[in-house]
Amino acid sequence: MTRLLEVEDLHAWYGESHVLHGVTMHVDKGETVCILGRNGMGKTTTLRAIMGIVRQRKGRITFAGRDVLAMPLHQTARAGLGFVPEERGIFATLSVEENLMLPPVFAEGGMSVAEIYKLFPNLQERRRSPGTKLSGGEQQMLAMARILRTGANTLLLDEPTEGLAPVIIEAIGVVLQELRSRGMTVVLVEQNFRFASKVADRFYVMDHGQMAHEFPVGELETRMDMLHETLGV
Amino acid sequence: MTMVFGIPIQALLGQLLVGLINGSFYALLSLGLAVIFGLLRVINFAHGAQYMLGAFVALLALKWAGVPYWAALVVAPLVVGGLSALIERTMLSRLYQLDHLYGLLFTFGLALAVEGGFRWYFGASGQPYSPPAALNGGVNLGFMFLPIYRGWVVVFSLIICLAVWALIEKTQLGAKLRAATENPTLVQSFGINVPLLLTMTYALGAGLAAIAGVLAAPIYQVSPLMGSNIIIVVFAVVVVGGMGSIMGAIVTGYMLGVAEGLTKVFYPEASNIVIFVIMAIVLILRPAGLFGKEA
Numbered sequence: 001m002t003r004l005l006e007v008e009d010l011h012a013w014y015g016e017s018h019v020l021h022g023v024t025m026h027v028d029k030g031e032t033v034c035i036l037g038r039n040g041m042g043k044t045t046t047l048r049a050i051m052g053i054v055r056q057r058k059g060r061i062t063f064a065g066r067d068v069l070a071m072p073l074h075q076t077a078r079a080g081l082g083f084v085p086e087e088r089g090i091f092a093t094l095s096v097e098e099n100l101m102l103p104p105v106f107a108e109g110g111m112s113v114a115e116i117y118k119l120f121p122n123l124q125e126r127r128r129s130p131g132t133k134l135s136g137g138e139q140q141m142l143a144m145a146r147i148l149r150t151g152a153n154t155l156l157l158d159e160p161t162e163g164l165a166p167v168i169i170e171a172i173g174v175v176l177q178e179l180r181s182r183g184m185t186v187v188l189v190e191q192n193f194r195f196a197s198k199v200a201d202r203f204y205v206m207d208h209g210q211m212a213h214e215f216p217v218g219e220l221e222t223r224m225d226m227l228h229e230t231l232g233v
Numbered sequence: 234m235t236m237v238f239g240i241p242i243q244a245l246l247g248q249l250l251v252g253l254i255n256g257s258f259y260a261l262l263s264l265g266l267a268v269i270f271g272l273l274r275v276i277n278f279a280h281g282a283q284y285m286l287g288a289f290v291a292l293l294a295l296k297w298a299g300v301p302y303w304a305a306l307v308v309a310p311l312v313v314g315g316l317s318a319l320i321e322r323t324m325l326s327r328l329y330q331l332d333h334l335y336g337l338l339f340t341f342g343l344a345l346a347v348e349g350g351f352r353w354y355f356g357a358s359g360q361p362y363s364p365p366a367a368l369n370g371g372v373n374l375g376f377m378f379l380p381i382y383r384g385w386v387v388v389f390s391l392i393i394c395l396a397v398w399a400l401i402e403k404t405q406l407g408a409k410l411r412a413a414t415e416n417p418t419l420v421q422s423f424g425i426n427v428p429l430l431l432t433m434t435y436a437l438g439a440g441l442a443a444i445a446g447v448l449a450a451p452i453y454q455v456s457p458l459m460g461s462n463i464i465i466v467v468f469a470v471v472v473v474g475g476m477g478s479i480m481g482a483i484v485t486g487y488m489l490g491v492a493e494g495l496t497k498v499f500y501p502e503a504s505n506i507v508i509f510v511i512m513a514i515v516l517i518l519r520p521a522g523l524f525g526k527e528a
Contacts, residue, residue, distance in 0.1 A: 074422075089419045
């Protein structure tokens with residue numbers, strides 16, 4: 001396996017507040033890695049710090065052998081990282097199609113618009129409506145679809161199932177399987193570990209701004225007690 | 234003589250035309266302000282100075298290098314837009330992290346410095362700039378005499394306004410601008426160079442002011458204070474239209490120009506203040522402006 005993303009002793013701050021306390025993790029090429037943890041433990045901040053949206057950070061992040069910390073924010077996407085935020089970030093003043101076409105294509109291997117519409121038929125039907133007129137599930141699909149077009153080879157996915165109906169969550173699971181079969185690398189932040197157990201290869205459990213546990217999906221059953229305790233579920 | 238509401242129709246149409254011409258300048262200038270405010274959240278007080286610079290570039294390019302009016306319509310926005318891009322990159326962009334008031338104060342100071350410098354060098358009195366030969370003279374429409382240059386100003390400014398509207402609302406570049414207005418950080422995380430987008434937007438707004446300046450040069454005289462005279466009215470237009478609305482800025486510009494012209498016919502004493510009265514009424518009834526979305 002090739003190491004694609006390596007994070008070492010990552011600290012991050014929001015103003016005065018020290019949120020990440022030395023995160024160390026890695027993701028191999030083609031792997032789907034899930035970060036679990038309770039609210040406020042730093043899962044979202046980890047993704048945002050890797051992407052470069054949180055700028056107050058210290059430590060080491062290398063992606064495909066390149067130092068991410070030194071890049072301005074608009075260079076991280078060109079390196080191959082794509083970010084799908086928790087709040088989805090669909091633009092109200094843009095139509096569905098404009099939202100889809102917004103991120104520029106930087107590399108080959110991204111999906112064509114025809115492929116995306118085949119995977120997400122609802123988006124094609126509603127391509128002329130304003131982006132925020134879509135349902136929550138459709139907005140999540142759109143937020144993922146627009147990154148898939150760009151040729152990004154690694155997806156940072158922040159709580160894609162939050163607030164969605166079970167049937168939509170299932171559809172997102174199908175999309176993630178499809179991406180995995182195409183060789184996409186995924187870093188997934190989830191609270192819903194029943195969903196995550198179906199798509200992830202490996203898990204990190206985050207606690208107080210650090211990675212407290214790491215285990216492959218095969219050990220999920222034996223780790224249940226620890227998970228119930230740390231996640232409070 | 235035909236009369237409308239006891240007013241000769243010639244006087245009415247004449248003032249309507251004057252109103253449309255003033256409205257053309259209001260529309261071009263408030264459009265530039267709206268474009269800049271929409272993305273940069275900067276209330277660009279240097280807009281009047283950029284308008285004045287546009288007129289001066291036309292005048293000096295003609296005097297020093299024989300550059301004709303038509304070329305000046307292209308050269309002036311490029312020069313003023315380029316200078317403004319430089320100022321945005323080296324100075325204004327450093328203020329984005331601070332309160333928006335700092336951007337306003339900086340551009341206000343910049344306007345004072347530029348206008349003061351020009352007044353010191355060129356004097357306060359205006360200098361004439363002749364319209365191009367092709368646009369000299371006028372046509373008799375039967376009910377009134379239309380100077381060709383004035384008709385040209387109305388038509389050309391309308392074309393520019395609609396082109397800018399289409400650029401922002403209908404193109405992929407415009408979609409980037411609109412998205413960056415909503416959430417610049419996310420747009421930048423998509424790999425779009427948002428700082429560059431901001432610089433280009435500021436240059437676009439300043440370039441629009443410069444085009445207005447070139448158009449104004451043959452009608453009003455070219456003087457260092459021509460911008461500070463008009464800019465206060467233009468800010469009132471922007472307040473009435475609603476900050477950040479592109480179509481709102483354009484429509485309100487023409488509308489208030491016409492309202493001002495008509496007031497000159499019916500109650501001339503009020504023509505200088507009618508826009509401010511409308512502004513006060515709009516602020517009471519619809520504080521976000523006629524086309525504004527945020528309350």
